Amino acid sequence: xxxxxxxxxxxxxxxxxxxxxxxxxxxxxxxxxxxxxxxxxxxxxxxxxxxxxxxxxxxxxxxxxxxxxxxxxxxxxxxxxxxxxxxxxxxxxxxxxxxxxxxxxxxxxxxxxxxxxxxxxxxxxxxxxxxxxxxxxxxxxxxxxxxxxxxxxxxxxxxxxxxxxxxxxxxxxxxxxxxxxxxxxxxxxxxxxxxxxxxxxxxxxxxxxxxxxxxxxxxxxxxxxxxxxxxxxxxxxxxxxxxxxxxxxxxxxxxxxxxxxxxxxxxxxxxxxxxxxxxxxxxxxxxxxxxxxxxxxxxxxxxxxxxxxxxxxxxxxxxxxxxxxxxxxxxxxxxxxxxxxxxxxxxxxxxxxxxxxxxxxxxxxxxxxxxxxxxxxxxxxxxxxxxxxxxxxxxxxxxxxxxxxxxxxxxxxxxxxxxxxxxxxxxxxxxxxxxxxxxxxxxxxxxxxxxxxxxxxxxxxxxxxx
Numbered sequence: 250x251x252x253x254x255x256x257x258x259x260x261x262x263x264x265x266x267x268x269x270x271x272x273x274x275x276x277x278x279x280x281x282x283x284x285x286x287x288x289x290x291x292x293x294x295x296x297x298x299x300x301x302x303x304x305x306x307x308x309x310x311x312x313x314x315x316x317x318x319x320x321x322x323x324x325x326x327x328x329x330x331x332x333x334x335x336x337x338x339x340x341x342x343x344x345x346x347x348x349x350x351x352x353x354x355x356x357x358x359x360x361x362x363x364x365x366x367x368x369x370x371x372x373x374x375x376x377x378x379x380x381x382x383x384x385x386x387x388x389x390x391x392x393x394x395x396x397x398x399x400x401x402x403x404x405x406x407x408x409x410x411x412x413x414x415x416x417x418x419x420x421x422x423x424x425x426x427x428x429x430x431x432x433x434x435x436x437x438x439x440x441x442x443x444x445x446x447x448x449x450x451x452x453x454x455x456x457x458x459x460x461x462x463x464x465x466x467x468x469x470x471x472x473x474x475x476x477x478x479x480x481x482x483x484x485x486x487x488x489x490x491x492x493x494x495x496x497x498x499x500x501x502x503x504x505x506x507x508x509x510x511x512x513x514x515x516x517x518x519x520x521x522x523x524x525x526x527x528x529x530x531x532x533x534x535x536x537x538x539x540x541x542x543x544x545x546x547x548x549x550x551x552x553x554x555x556x557x558x559x560x561x562x563x564x565x566x567x568x569x570x571x572x573x574x575x576x577x578x579x580x581x582x583x584x585x586x587x588x589x590x591x592x593x594x595x596x597x598x599x600x601x602x603x604x605x606x607x608x609x610x611x612x613x614x615x616x617x618x619x620x621x622x623x624x625x626x627x628x629x630x631x632x633x634x635x636x637x638x639x640x641x642x643x644x645x646x647x648x649x650x651x652x653x654x655x656x657x658x659x660x661x662x663x664x665x666x667x668x669x670x671x672x673x674x675x676x677x678x679x680x681x682x683x684x685x686x687x688x689x690x691x692x693x694x695x696x697x698x699x700x701x702x703x704x705x706x707x708x709x710x711x712x713x714x715x
Contacts, residue, residue: 250290254280256665257321260330261312261337262676263303264683269692273683273699274299274308275676276315281664287650289475289668293679293707294319298696305339313344327665328478328525330673333358349525351673352471352481355516360416360464363512364505370457373450374419377426379443380433381408393440397432420465423454456502460509463491463602471671478669479533479645481526483540485517487605521546524553529666532659534639534648539610551634554662555627561665562658606641629656682706 251257258279265272276295282288295315301307316323329348331337333355341348364370384390384407391407398405408429411422426433430451437445446454467484470476492510499506520526521541527550530536541547633656639648645667653660686702687694 250282250292251278251280251319251321254282255325256280256327256668257325258327258330258669260670260673260676262332262673262680263299263308264680266684266687266692268689269687269694271687271696271699272299272303273297273680273696273703274311275679276312277675277679279668279670279675281646281668283653283661283664287646287653287660287664289646290711291474291675292711293704296679296683296700296703298700303336305336305343308336308340309343312340328669330670332673347525349478349523349669349671352484352671353468353674354672356464356468357414357416359509359512359516360461362516363509364457364460365416365419367505367508369453370505373446373453373457374423376444376446376450377422377454378411380426380446381410381422383443384408385410390436390440394429394432394436397435398429401431401435403429403432416461417465417468420458420461423457427451427454427458452501456505459498460502460505463488466600466602472674474675475644475646476671477529477533477645477667478526478671479529479536479667481671482521482530483536483606483609485513485520486540486542486609487602488513489542490605490609491602522549524550525666525669528554528557528662529669531634532663532666533645535641535643535645537634537638539638551630554630557662557666558630558658561662565658565661603641610638629659632656633659679703679707 260277260279261275263272263274273296275293276297277291277293279289279291282290295318297311297315299308299311312329313323316326323344323346326346329341329344329346330351331341331348333350338348338350365374384394395405406425406429409418409421409425411418426446433442436442467488471480471484489510492506492513495503521543527541527546530540531538531550531554538547538551541550639645645663649656649660649663649667682703683699686706687699
């Protein structure tokens with residue numbers, strides 16, 4: 250499947266086992282199968298045992314060996330999604346390939362810096378964490394709480410334990426505490442708790458939920474298997490507008506919103522000037538050029554797209570067979586550097602972002618007016634951009650599958666840029682499989698055998714579908 254693909258994106262990460270002294274370095278590939286109506290594909294290539302120090306140089310050498318094994322030239326590497334660790338950044342620099350940090354990891358830093366680092370908030374969360382831990386570590390306490398829930402005619406649910414490295418797990422913990430506020434209060438009246446939440450802290454937790462709800466919704470969306478780098482700029486634009494807007498219900502949470510807005514602006518200050526994100530956004534028919542906040546960044550994005558389309562057109566012509574049939578273009582240009590919960594709950598949650606996405610689209614449609622004159626080179630781009638965007642619920646891959654006859658060069662460029670995910674979630678999901686394979690009862694499993702099992706587990710469903 251990979252041998253005829255000339256634009257492949259990758260995600261990579263390092264996992265260390267808790268039950269044995271073993272680390273694994275993953276490499277997951279992502280591409281668009283243009284032969285099957287523009288279908289996005291992904292496959293695990295490696296989960297190699299990674300020995301020695303985790304330096305940037307050693308990581309780069311290991312990944313380069315993986316690419317050689319699969320006969321993938323570095324010219325075919327569109328971008329590598331990684332975490333924000335310095336050794337990963339250095340490894341990509343050593344390899345001389347384009348790379349991007351995980352969008353979900355950056356959101357984690359935004360939420361922590363903008364909200365969770367506040368003293369009153371961290372104290373309330375620490376007390377909530379102790380209460381959850383009390384029930385997690387005591388079967389008797391859990392049984393008593395469940396009995397109280399039944400007496401109060403409440404659903405029997407357990408409290409959610411958070412994880413320090415996943416801010417959205419803290420959101421779910423607070424949500425579960427608020428949902429069980431009555432039963433926890435009734436339990437505290439008859440039994441000892443390690444700490445109790447004051448009325449002020451309960452109110453603070455309610456405000457935290459209100460402020461973080463858009464971030465939680467966004468994290469779920471970008472963690473899906475079909476999300477792409479095109480979603481980063483629109484998501485940041487919507488977040489900024491939401492946090493900057495004052496509502497009547499903001500009493501008591503204005504400071505939280507302000508600190509989060511400052512954190513978003515700081516972390517994503519140059520996001521619109523990143524060619525990999527900008528061109529991908531333009532090539533997503535749901536967004537196009539409607540979500541750029543500055544005229545300069547909008548112009549730079551279109552200039553970058555024009556250059557990419559011109560190079561793709563040249564590559565298409567150079568790869569034309571003697572009979573005149575076009576083949577998949579190779580990657581002619583490397584752009585410059587520029588926990589997710591189950592989806593079953595998404596339908597029951599009210600979206601706080603949908604209206605803002607539509608609002609921004611409507612503003613740009615009103616401002617566009619008469620289209621500017623197009624040069625011969627930009628004709629295909631201009632026609633595409635002046636058409637209406639498709640609904641956000643539609644698939645951009647399905648759009649290009651239908652319209653690649655109308656816009657052949659644009660479609661080929663879209664296949665290159667939309668294959669890039671916006672997070673490294675796929676690598677982390679792979680390590681969830683790894684932790685199930687290398688467990689306490691199989692802690693002597695060798696790295697090579699573990700990689701075989703991971704490879705089969707992750708890739709067999711893909712092969713069986715084909």
